[in-house]
Amino acid sequence: MSPLHDFSTWEPLLRLLRATHAQALEAPGGYVAGSVGLHSWSVPTGRRRRQPGRAHLVSDMQEEFDAIERVRDALTAAGGTDVSFTLEVSPDGTTELRLFDPGSAVDPGLGNAHPGALRLVENAVPEPWRRLPQAVPGARPAPSVDLAWLERTLRERAPEAIGANDAEIASAEARLGVELPEEIKVLYRVIRVREEWPDLGADGAEAMQWDLETIGFELLPLEDLFVAGSSRQPFRWEHASNEVAVTPPDAAVQGLAGSPGWIVIGDTGGGDLVAVDLTPGPRGHIGQIIVLDHEQSIGAELFAESLTDLVRDPERNWYSGRRWRDLPHVAHVNHQSVRSVEAAAHPELEVLSLGVQDGEPLSLAPVFGLPRLRTLSSYPGALADPLEIAGLTGLEFLELPPEDWRVLLDADAVPRGLSAAAILAYSDRDPRVTVALANEILALWARPLITETVVEGHLGPL
CATH class of the missing domain: 3.40.1580.10 (SMI1/KNR4-like)
Structure with missing residues (x-):
C-alpha cells in the first residue's frame, strides 16, 4: 500500500484538524476539507495565538509543519504533486478520510480542496x-x-x-x-x-x-x-x-x-x-x-x-505603468463595472465575465454570434438560463457554478467545442460533490478522471 494511503501518514494532521473543528465534525454530515501539495498547502488547522509583545515564530506552527511534511514525503514517494481530501470523524473517533488525486487532466485547486481547471483536450492551450x-x-x-x-x-x-x-x-x-x-x-x-x-x-x-x-x-x-x-x-x-x-x-x-x-x-x-x-x-x-x-x-x-x-x-x-483597458476585448458585467450584457456586446469581445448583479439574472442573447467570444465565466445566479450557452458556438473555456453545470449536464447541453472548463466552487461547497461533477464533465471527453481513495482509521474519543 502506498504511504499516501496509510492512515498513520495522515494521523498527526487529522488530530490537529479534529481539535480545531470538533464542533463542526460532530454535526450531522459535518466534514473538514483541505489540500496538500509539494509547494503549498491549504489546511484549516487554525493558528496558535501568539504571545503578547512578539511576532509569530516558526515554533508556534511546528506541529502543523511536521504533520504536513509527513504527507508531503508520502506524496513524493507516490510520484504525486497534489492531493485534496475530506475528513469525517464520528463521536467515538471512527474516521473516514477521502483522498482525491487530480490526475493528469485536472489542475490542482487554488487554495481549497476543489479541483482546478479541467483540461478537456490534450495539450490544448488558450488562444493568446x-x-x-x-x-x-x-x-x-x-x-x-x-x-x-x-x-x-x-x-x-x-x-x-x-x-x-x-x-x-x-x-x-x-x-x-x-x-x-x-x-x-x-x-x-x-x-x-x-x-x-x-x-x-x-x-x-x-x-x-x-x-x-x-x-x-x-x-x-x-x-x-x-x-x-x-x-x-x-x-x-x-x-x-x-x-x-x-x-x-x-x-x-x-x-x-x-x-x-x-x-x-x-x-x-x-x-x-x-x-x-x-x-x-x-x-x-x-x-x-x-x-x-x-x-x-x-x-x-x-x-x-x-x-x-x-x-x-x-x-x-x-x-x-501602462496597462490594457479591458473593453472591448474583455468585459466584466457586474454592479460596479459594465452594467449589462448589451453594453458588453462588441465584435471584438473575447472574454465575458458575469458577476454580482443588482437586478435580474442576465440573458446571453446579446452576445450570440460574436465571432471572437471564446471565454465565459459566470458567478452563481448571474445567468437567467444556462441553456443559452448553446448559442455561444466559439467557446473554448467555460467556468460555471455547480448548479449551472448541473443544468447543462442534465440537458446534454455541455458545449463540445471546449478545450478546458472550470467549476466555480467556494469553501462552503462540498468537494465530494464538486469532484463527482468534474468527473461527469471529464467523462464526456473520455479524459482521465479524478480518483478517490477512502482511508479508514480510528482517532479515539476526543
Missing part, C-alpha cells in the same frame, strides 16, 4: 498562447543604432573584458535559430562572460552592478541566451483564458504571450527578463530592447529603441 507575431512590413533597425560608437564605448568601459569570437556567436545563432542583430554581436564581441573580467574579481554583486550602470541590465553569458516563446510562459486556464493578445496600431511591442523573435539577453536585476526584439510592433524597430515583466503574462515593455540608445542612458526606467 497560440497567437504568433504579425509581420510588420517595412520594420527596420532604429536610426539611433551606431555600431562604431557602441563598440568603442563598451571597450572603454570594460577594458579587461574578454569577448566572444565569430565562431562562438555563430554557434549561439544556430542554437537559437535566428540571426542576432549587429548590435548584439558587437556586445558579445566585447563582453562574453563577465566572470572572466580580472578587474571585477569573483564578486557577483559587483559584476551585476557594473552591468546595470554600463549597459542598463544584467547580461547573460552568450551560451545562456534563449527564446522567450509562449511555450516557456506557464499558465493556468482559469487565468490565461481571460487574457487577450492585442497589438494596437501605435504599439512598439506586439501584445503576445511570447515570440520566436524575443531573444532573452539579460535580466533587470529584479526578475524581469531583458530581450532583443526581432518581431516588433507597428511602431517599433527591429533589434529594440524590451522587458518581459514577470508580473504580466502578455506583452512586454519597450526599454530602448536600440542597444546603442540604452547604453547612452543605462539608468532609464523601463516601467511605463
Whole structure:
C-alpha cells in the first residue's frame, strides 16, 4: 500500500484538524476539507495565538509543519504533486478520510480542496498562447543604432573584458535559430562572460552592478541566451483564458504571450527578463530592447529603441505603468463595472465575465454570434438560463457554478467545442460533490478522471 494511503501518514494532521473543528465534525454530515501539495498547502488547522509583545515564530506552527511534511514525503514517494481530501470523524473517533488525486487532466485547486481547471483536450492551450507575431512590413533597425560608437564605448568601459569570437556567436545563432542583430554581436564581441573580467574579481554583486550602470541590465553569458516563446510562459486556464493578445496600431511591442523573435539577453536585476526584439510592433524597430515583466503574462515593455540608445542612458526606467483597458476585448458585467450584457456586446469581445448583479439574472442573447467570444465565466445566479450557452458556438473555456453545470449536464447541453472548463466552487461547497461533477464533465471527453481513495482509521474519543 502506498504511504499516501496509510492512515498513520495522515494521523498527526487529522488530530490537529479534529481539535480545531470538533464542533463542526460532530454535526450531522459535518466534514473538514483541505489540500496538500509539494509547494503549498491549504489546511484549516487554525493558528496558535501568539504571545503578547512578539511576532509569530516558526515554533508556534511546528506541529502543523511536521504533520504536513509527513504527507508531503508520502506524496513524493507516490510520484504525486497534489492531493485534496475530506475528513469525517464520528463521536467515538471512527474516521473516514477521502483522498482525491487530480490526475493528469485536472489542475490542482487554488487554495481549497476543489479541483482546478479541467483540461478537456490534450495539450490544448488558450488562444493568446497560440497567437504568433504579425509581420510588420517595412520594420527596420532604429536610426539611433551606431555600431562604431557602441563598440568603442563598451571597450572603454570594460577594458579587461574578454569577448566572444565569430565562431562562438555563430554557434549561439544556430542554437537559437535566428540571426542576432549587429548590435548584439558587437556586445558579445566585447563582453562574453563577465566572470572572466580580472578587474571585477569573483564578486557577483559587483559584476551585476557594473552591468546595470554600463549597459542598463544584467547580461547573460552568450551560451545562456534563449527564446522567450509562449511555450516557456506557464499558465493556468482559469487565468490565461481571460487574457487577450492585442497589438494596437501605435504599439512598439506586439501584445503576445511570447515570440520566436524575443531573444532573452539579460535580466533587470529584479526578475524581469531583458530581450532583443526581432518581431516588433507597428511602431517599433527591429533589434529594440524590451522587458518581459514577470508580473504580466502578455506583452512586454519597450526599454530602448536600440542597444546603442540604452547604453547612452543605462539608468532609464523601463516601467511605463501602462496597462490594457479591458473593453472591448474583455468585459466584466457586474454592479460596479459594465452594467449589462448589451453594453458588453462588441465584435471584438473575447472574454465575458458575469458577476454580482443588482437586478435580474442576465440573458446571453446579446452576445450570440460574436465571432471572437471564446471565454465565459459566470458567478452563481448571474445567468437567467444556462441553456443559452448553446448559442455561444466559439467557446473554448467555460467556468460555471455547480448548479449551472448541473443544468447543462442534465440537458446534454455541455458545449463540445471546449478545450478546458472550470467549476466555480467556494469553501462552503462540498468537494465530494464538486469532484463527482468534474468527473461527469471529464467523462464526456473520455479524459482521465479524478480518483478517490477512502482511508479508514480510528482517532479515539476526543
